[in-house]
Amino acid sequence: MLQIDCPWCGPRDETEFSYGGEAHIVRPSDPDATSDEAWADYLFMRTNPRGRHAEQWCHAHGCRRWFNVVRDTVSYRIEAVYRIGGQGPGGSHDPA
Amino acid sequence: MSESPRRESPLAGVGSQPVVGDAATVRLAERPFRGQLNLRGDVASPTFVDAVTGVLGGPLPVQPNTVADHGEVRIFWLGPDEWLIITPEGAGSDLKTVLQKALEGIHFALSDVSSGQTTLVVSGPDAGSLLSKSCTLDLHPRAFAPGQCAQTLLAGSTVLLSRLDRAHGPEFELVVRRSFADYLWRCLADGAEEYQPA
Ligand SMILES: [Zn+2]
Numbered sequence: 001m002l003q004i005d006c007p008w009c010g011p012r013d014e015t016e017f018s019y020g021g022e023a024h025i026v027r028p029s030d031p032d033a034t035s036d037e038a039w040a041d042y043l044f045m046r047t048n049p050r051g052r053h054a055e056q057w058c059h060a061h062g063c064r065r066w067f068n069v070v071r072d073t074v075s076y077r078i079e080a081v082y083r084i085g086g087q088g089p090g091g092s093h094d095p096a
Numbered sequence: 097m098s099e100s101p102r103r104e105s106p107l108a109g110v111g112s113q114p115v116v117g118d119a120a121t122v123r124l125a126e127r128p129f130r131g132q133l134n135l136r137g138d139v140a141s142p143t144f145v146d147a148v149t150g151v152l153g154g155p156l157p158v159q160p161n162t163v164a165d166h167g168e169v170r171i172f173w174l175g176p177d178e179w180l181i182i183t184p185e186g187a188g189s190d191l192k193t194v195l196q197k198a199l200e201g202i203h204f205a206l207s208d209v210s211s212g213q214t215t216l217v218v219s220g221p222d223a224g225s226l227l228s229k230s231c232t233l234d235l236h237p238r239a240f241a242p243g244q245c246a247q248t249l250l251a252g253s254t255v256l257l258s259r260l261d262r263a264h265g266p267e268f269e270l271v272v273r274r275s276f277a278d279y280l281w282r283c284l285a286d287g288a289e290e291y292q293p294a
Pocket residue numbers: 006007008009010059062063064065
């Protein structure tokens with residue numbers, strides 16, 4: 001089991017959290033003016049990397065806040081945890 | 097033909113008798129019918145903070161996983177913009193009215209959740225050991241002291257756990273969902289059997 005460091009509550013067991021997929025996906029600001037291809041890309045296409053992955057987690061059984069995690073998909077090692085709106089390693093962040 | 101509505105603890109029948117007697121090192125009890133209000137608002141807004149502090153007689157706990165006691169009212173940190181206010185029985189709806197009035201015109205949310213949750217009390221020298229059977233948090237007083245609280249999993253259910261400062265030994269309060277109260281009570285009672293005097 002992973003131990004995840006909630007940016008509010010501190011380290012807790014993985015069972016307290018729920019997974020929310022890849023982080024930093026930007027919703028097209030004007031869906032009506034967005035091509036079907038770009039919309040499908042926003043909805044369905046994910047990077048699915050082997051290695052370092054920025055992803056969203058929610059402390060579902062704790063403070064119920066969403067936050068970002070950078071996790072290695074091979075070793076499962078968690079490299080960084082940062083709040084929504086916060087700055088991740090390498091400058092990754094949520095859309096403004 | 098109509099009967100007047102009657103409130104009933106979710107542990108009616110199960111929880112009316114303490115499962116483990118006074119001589120045991122773990123005791124279970126319920127504190128039913130307390131007023132419970134869920135408050136949300138922005139602590140960066142001085143008008144919100146001032147209004148709430150004025151009504152409650154003291155500040156909201158802003159440190160994660162801490163509790164503030166103001167008179168008979170206990171306030172639990174639930175999130176950076178969310179708190180649970182627990183009042184003695186019968187005082188919840190009055191406090192809600194006063195808070196609502198004080199917060200008029202300010203961005204906030206206030207919900208009465210009294211009937212959706214109840215409180216289980218686990219006390220006695222072995223209270224921590226009993227809870228540790230089904231909770232992975234470190235409950236040693238060094239790591240989890242009076243004044244701290246935690247929303248976590250106990251036997252697979254979400255609970256709001258806190259330790260009370262009692263001279264007579266450890267005492268934990270568990271605020272639990274109404275629909276999980278019966279299950280959790282039975283789990284705890286089962287786990288407490290080994291602490292019962294022979
Ligand atoms: Zn948390």
